[in-house]
Amino acid sequence: DGGITQSPKYLFRKEGQNVTLSCEQNLNHDAMYWYRQDPGQGLRLIYYSQIVNDFQKGDIAEGYSVSREKKESFPLTVTSAQKNPTAFYLCASSAPLGGGAGETQYFGPGTRLLVL
Amino acid sequence: ILNVEQSPQSLHVQEGDSTNFTCSFPSSNFYALHWYRWETAKSPEALFVMTLNGDEKKKGRISATLNTKEGYSYLYIKGSQPEDSATYLCALVWGSQGNLIFGKGTKLSVKP
Numbered sequence: 431d432g433g434i435t436q437s438p439k440y441l442f443r444k445e446g447q448n449v450t451l452s453c454e455q456n457l458n459h460d461a462m463y464w465y466r467q468d469p470g471q472g473l474r475l476i477y478y479s480q481i482v483n484d485f486q487k488g489d490i491a492e493g494y495s496v497s498r499e500k501k502e503s504f505p506l507t508v509t510s511a512q513k514n515p516t517a518f519y520l521c522a523s524s525a526p527l528g529g530g531a532g533e534t535q536y537f538g539p540g541t542r543l544l545v546l
Numbered sequence: 547i548l549n550v551e552q553s554p555q556s557l558h559v560q561e562g563d564s565t566n567f568t569c570s571f572p573s574s575n576f577y578a579l580h581w582y583r584w585e586t587a588k589s590p591e592a593l594f595v596m597t598l599n600g601d602e603k604k605k606g607r608i609s610a611t612l613n614t615k616e617g618y619s620y621l622y623i624k625g626s627q628p629e630d631s632a633t634y635l636c637a638l639v640w641g642s643q644g645n646l647i648f649g650k651g652t653k654l655s656v657k658p
Contacts, residue, residue: 434589463645472550472648473635480643488645520590524644532578534637535646537589 433457434538436521437535441543443508443515445541451506451541460525462504463535466490476519479504508543516545547571550638552649559626560657566622567652569636573617578639581610581621585632593621593634601657626656 434455443449446447453462456509461480465473479498493512498504508515519541524533551570552576559565571579578597584590607624608636623630633653637646 441634465648468598470650472650473646474648475645478643478645486643532580532644534592534595534645536592539589540641 434521434536435522436519436538436541438541439539441541442546443543444546446510448507449517451483451508451542451543453504453506455502455504455521455523455536455538457523457525458501459523459536460501461523461533462495462498463522463524464488464496464504464506465520465522473520475509476506486537497506498514515540518542548638550636550642550647552634552635552636552652554652555650556653556655561627563622563626563656564622565593565626565654566611566620567634567654569619569621569649571617571619571636573615574595576614576617576638577644578640579612579619580637580639581619582635582637583632584635584651590635621652623654626654628656628658630654631656644654 434503439454463478464476467473472489476494477496479485482501485496495507521538522535524535553568581591581593594610596612601612610620610621619635633651635651637648640647
């Protein structure tokens, strides 16, 4: 089955610790995205990548880092510099841009990060 | 700062009721608008991508209209069913990269 997987479903972080959230897709999509959701807020873009070995900061990139070494994988690291990491994190992917319509994004099931 | 507004924030209806909600956005430099449905414990799923003023799209009992000149889109659900219960997100396509700016969503609850 084609789709996007995220792991783990729940993740606990201790103070000062870096943690990495996994996102894998087998849809052969070039573009991948990381969003954060907080209660009462819309999804906010953290980082995105349009192609392997390239990525761009979104609206709330501070305290996060990403890598894009493989087309199918886009892991997100929440660093100790992120002072309020408790949130729900969604990964998405889309086919290459074309047609001027903005490609539909396909979402994973999400990871909930909690701080101990 | 680009703002996408959705109203109402939440909605409770009885099974069989028809309902609608609104997505408002800046009308200048419009590119495209997406609607997604997000059921509890599932991933958001795409409903519609709308690009042209006057666009009207339909999927089963759900339809959407778009007015780019005045900056709004309506989502309609005819004869709501309990399985329609979900949060409905709209997202504006922004910039040449095609990134999405999401509204906060409208949470729909349909009582049997």
